[in-house]
Amino acid sequence: MKFFQISLFFFLFSACVESGKGMRQPDFIKGVYGNPAALWDKGYNFQSLGMNAVFVRSGSLTPEFVERSRREQVKIFVEFPVLNGKEYLTRHPEAWPITEKGERAVPADWFMGICPTDSGFKNERFNALSQLLTAFKVEGVFLDYFHWHAQFETPHPILPETCFCERCIGLFEKFGAVNVPSGKTSIRAQWILQYAEPAWRRWRGTVLTDWAIEAKALIKSFNTDLLMGIYHCGWFPADHDSALYKNLGIDLPALASVADVLSPMLFHQMKARPVSWVRDYMKWLGKQDWATGSSAPKFWPIVQGHNNPGKVSSADFKKVLEFGALYPSTGVMPFSAESIAGDTAKMKVLKGFY
Numbered sequence: 390m391k392f393f394q395i396s397l398f399f400f401l402f403s404a405c406v407e408s409g410k411g412m413r414q415p416d417f418i419k420g421v422y423g424n425p426a427a428l429w430d431k432g433y434n435f436q437s438l439g440m441n442a443v444f445v446r447s448g449s450l451t452p453e454f455v456e457r458s459r460r461e462q463v464k465i466f467v468e469f470p471v472l473n474g475k476e477y478l479t480r481h482p483e484a485w486p487i488t489e490k491g492e493r494a495v496p497a498d499w500f501m502g503i504c505p506t507d508s509g510f511k512n513e514r515f516n517a518l519s520q521l522l523t524a525f526k527v528e529g530v531f532l533d534y535f536h537w538h539a540q541f542e543t544p545h546p547i548l549p550e551t552c553f554c555e556r557c558i559g560l561f562e563k564f565g566a567v568n569v570p571s572g573k574t575s576i577r578a579q580w581i582l583q584y585a586e587p588a589w590r591r592w593r594g595t596v597l598t599d600w601a602i603e604a605k606a607l608i609k610s611f612n613t614d615l616l617m618g619i620y621h622c623g624w625f626p627a628d629h630d631s632a633l634y635k636n637l638g639i640d641l642p643a644l645a646s647v648a649d650v651l652s653p654m655l656f657h658q659m660k661a662r663p664v665s666w667v668r669d670y671m672k673w674l675g676k677q678d679w680a681t682g683s684s685a686p687k688f689w690p691i692v693q694g695h696n697n698p699g700k701v702s703s704a705d706f707k708k709v710l711e712f713g714a715l716y717p718s719t720g721v722m723p724f725s726a727e728s729i730a731g732d733t734a735k736m737k738v739l740k741g742f743y
């Protein structure tokens with residue numbers, strides 16, 4: 390390499406590092422999550438912000454949104470809520486998640502989960518997904534609310550033990566080749582947690598992984614090029630007494646073998662963590678075999694720009710975007726379009742970063 394070329398390389402490298410862009414690939418995903426039309430309402434357009442992707446809630450997806458997004462040359466990924474049972478349970482209380490006491494689980498703050506083995510619910514969700522993909526041409530689908538009944542977007546998580554309905558216990562017996570003694574639900578649940586807990590946790594993980602496998606098959610039946618992503622809780626495995634796996638039922642290595650993209654939700658302020666947690670999470674991820682091998686999915690973290698609780702400063706917003714773009718990330722998106730659209734300082738940060 391000639392001196393001039395070497396100098397140019399180092400000049401460009403320094404410019405990238407100084408601007409916080411690192412050595413990102415040209416196809417690095419620069420997205421915004423939520424209702425990205427909020428950015429248009431404030432006079433921005435996606436191209437001038439440097440964006441190349443939007444992650445839009447299915448409720449905000451309209452033909453007009455798709456048409457203008459195409460003109461502004463961004464990829465469209467649609468968020469699809471999976472195990473949010475609030476509305477379905479009003480019509481189908483039989484799908485209620487049952488606790489170890491044999492009672493219907495109460496809402497976990499604003500979230501109400503569901504029994505994920507209820508086939509009526511599963512059919513309804515997959516029909517809704519089919520209708521969405523029939524009506525709109527998109528580049529991919531991101532599964533959301535993908536966990537057993539719980540609340541993790543808070544410093545004090547709500548982590549109930551579910552679901553001990555007769556169907557779930559029956560399916561677990563088959564999976565684990567165990568006979569759970571008959572009797573009251575609370576007694577049966579106690580027996581499972583005392584004598585068969587490892588198999589019970591494994592079974593719960595497979596229930597979610599099976600949902601992911603079936604959703605992916607459905608998505609690819611429309612177009613094999615469509616990507617399936619999953620938004621998931623960004624706790625470290627040992628956090629909250631291993632609740633990611635034990636309570637939420639998320640077997641991350643297993644989901645990584647199914648999903649095309651994993652989007653850890655690294656909402657630092659909602660979880661009362663320092664911004665450096667986002668960097669630490671990406672560092673940890675970069676050391677996991679399942680996250681870095683040839684069959685690993687892509688990682689596009691979602692970071693917090695939303696002012697709740699308190700205010701996320703534009704300086705912290707810049708940091709979480711930068712940290713969320715660290716290896717093995719190949720994309721990043723802030724939560725959410727509506728929260729940052731009216732904040733000129735954050736919009737300046739976003740544009741500068743993208």
Ligand SMILES: [Zn+2]
Nearest residue numbers: 504552554557
């Ligand atoms: Zn159940």
